[in-house]
Amino acid sequence: MREAYHVELEQLADHLAAMSVQVADAMERATRALLEVDLGLAEQVISDDAKVDDARAQCEEQAYALLALQAPVATDLRTVLAAIHAAESLERMGDLALHVAKAARRRHPEPVLPDAVRPYFAEMGEVAVKLARQTEQVIKSKDVEAAKTLESDDDQVDDIHRHLFTVIMDREWPHGVAAAVDVTLLGRFYERYADHAVSVAKRMIFVVTGKMPGYGSDDDI
Amino acid sequence: MREAYHVELEQLADHLAAMSVQVADAMERATRALLEVDLGLAEQVISDDAKVDDARAQCEEQAYALLALQAPVATDLRTVLAAIHAAESLERMGDLALHVAKAARRRHPEPVLPDAVRPYFAEMGEVAVKLARQTEQVIKSKDVEAAKTLESDDDQVDDIHRHLFTVIMDREWPHGVAAAVDVTLLGRFYERYADHAVSVAKRMIFVVTGKMPGYGSDDDI
Numbered sequence: 001m002r003e004a005y006h007v008e009l010e011q012l013a014d015h016l017a018a019m020s021v022q023v024a025d026a027m028e029r030a031t032r033a034l035l036e037v038d039l040g041l042a043e044q045v046i047s048d049d050a051k052v053d054d055a056r057a058q059c060e061e062q063a064y065a066l067l068a069l070q071a072p073v074a075t076d077l078r079t080v081l082a083a084i085h086a087a088e089s090l091e092r093m094g095d096l097a098l099h100v101a102k103a104a105r106r107r108h109p110e111p112v113l114p115d116a117v118r119p120y121f122a123e124m125g126e127v128a129v130k131l132a133r134q135t136e137q138v139i140k141s142k143d144v145e146a147a148k149t150l151e152s153d154d155d156q157v158d159d160i161h162r163h164l165f166t167v168i169m170d171r172e173w174p175h176g177v178a179a180a181v182d183v184t185l186l187g188r189f190y191e192r193y194a195d196h197a198v199s200v201a202k203r204m205i206f207v208v209t210g211k212m213p214g215y216g217s218d219d220d221i
Numbered sequence: 222m223r224e225a226y227h228v229e230l231e232q233l234a235d236h237l238a239a240m241s242v243q244v245a246d247a248m249e250r251a252t253r254a255l256l257e258v259d260l261g262l263a264e265q266v267i268s269d270d271a272k273v274d275d276a277r278a279q280c281e282e283q284a285y286a287l288l289a290l291q292a293p294v295a296t297d298l299r300t301v302l303a304a305i306h307a308a309e310s311l312e313r314m315g316d317l318a319l320h321v322a323k324a325a326r327r328r329h330p331e332p333v334l335p336d337a338v339r340p341y342f343a344e345m346g347e348v349a350v351k352l353a354r355q356t357e358q359v360i361k362s363k364d365v366e367a368a369k370t371l372e373s374d375d376d377q378v379d380d381i382h383r384h385l386f387t388v389i390m391d392r393e394w395p396h397g398v399a400a401a402v403d404v405t406l407l408g409r410f411y412e413r414y415a416d417h418a419v420s421v422a423k424r425m426i427f428v429v430t431g432k433m434p435g436y437g438s439d440d441d442i
Binding site: 068071073074077084085088168176184185 | 298
């Protein structure tokens with residue numbers, strides 16, 4: 001039974017790694033759709049989101065089967081539950097990428113972002129996608145050290161996000177209220193995505209090693 | 222074993238009901254803090270949030286113990302997992318009430334909301350709190366019919382939320398960009414809170430009856 005458990009847990013981890021790639025790709029494309037005003041890419045992210053939802057359902061079924069058939073206890077039980085939580089966060093990350101893509105589509109052919117804030121989103125997007133890809137690496141390499149850079153990367157997103165607010169709130173903001181509202185919501189989507197990515201990566205460390213690193217702070221607003 | 226399982230599941234449901242009350246109270250107070258520019262109430266919500274986090278940890282421990290000691294399968298297993306998900310959503314609802322309270326505190330003694338949008342938040346707050354209180358009722362009464370009104374109430378929050386955007390986006394919006402940003406984020410907090418409340422209520426129906434109603438849509442942005 002112990003061996004079957006570990007084989008099944010490894011398969012579950014593989015599926016979660018694949019989900020990490022899916023949501024990293026989704027956010028990468030959504031960010032390009034946003035920055036390059038690319039309707040085709042936005043549409044692709046929107047139609048691909050159902051696959052992320054399916055992947056989550058599959059991971060959950062697999063975890064349920066593992067619980068029902070192996071009845072793990074102690075650390076093994078927590079590991080499977082960590083996987084269920086990770087799948088939930090990954091699906092949510094997919095939703096957030098979807099929101100970015102929908103914003104790009106809603107304003108098309110106009111750009112959503114005023115030029116002045118494009119660099120902030122380019123950077124937040126890059127770091128957010130990197131975080132999602134790191135979770136995949138943590139699983140493949142089982143290299144927990146690699147995962148420790150995650151929190152400092154997340155701090156970077158929080159810093160940009162905070163700075164973005166000072167830019168919008170500046171009395172000189174010349175782009176009007178509608179643009180400010182779009183930028184506010186988009187900033188929040190990236191911040192939440194990065195936050196979920198950190199939480200997923202930590203749970204992945206647990207799935208891979210059976211040890212949970214400390215919880216980071218929740219979103220900072 | 223079956224009897225022990227049901228006693229423990231009932232206790233877990235009681236704790237989740239208590240958590241529903243906690244987060245309903247938190248959002249009720251946060252909304253009053255926002256509308257009445259009441260710093261004391263805002264501070265109370267902020268300091269009480271740790272109790273919601275503790276309650277979630279306790280629910281999770283209880284669910285883990287139930288899984289480890291009773292090794293439930295089939296519907297029983299799904300019921301316990303639904304409880305774990307519900308506890309996570311309830312904690313998140315507490316966080317969202319906390320965000321509203323922090324917004325009220327951040328602008329104090331200035332009101333966060335321009336007078337023109339106060340009625341929208343009064344109504345969103347009322348419906349959101351009602352949703353959280355309904356989840357408690359579902360558990361206490363085991364009355365699934367009562368739970369069916371939840372989705373139409375959530376639609377009401379979505380309608381107000383959408384309308385709020387048209388108000389902010391109106392070219393005549395005279396309150397400036399900073400107020401628009403605050404109102405945008407606050408609107409989103411209520412919308413997410415209501416969405417989580419519906420998801421919790423549905424999971425509660427599952428915990429109480431062992432049958433899951435259909436999933437509603439995710440947030441609409």
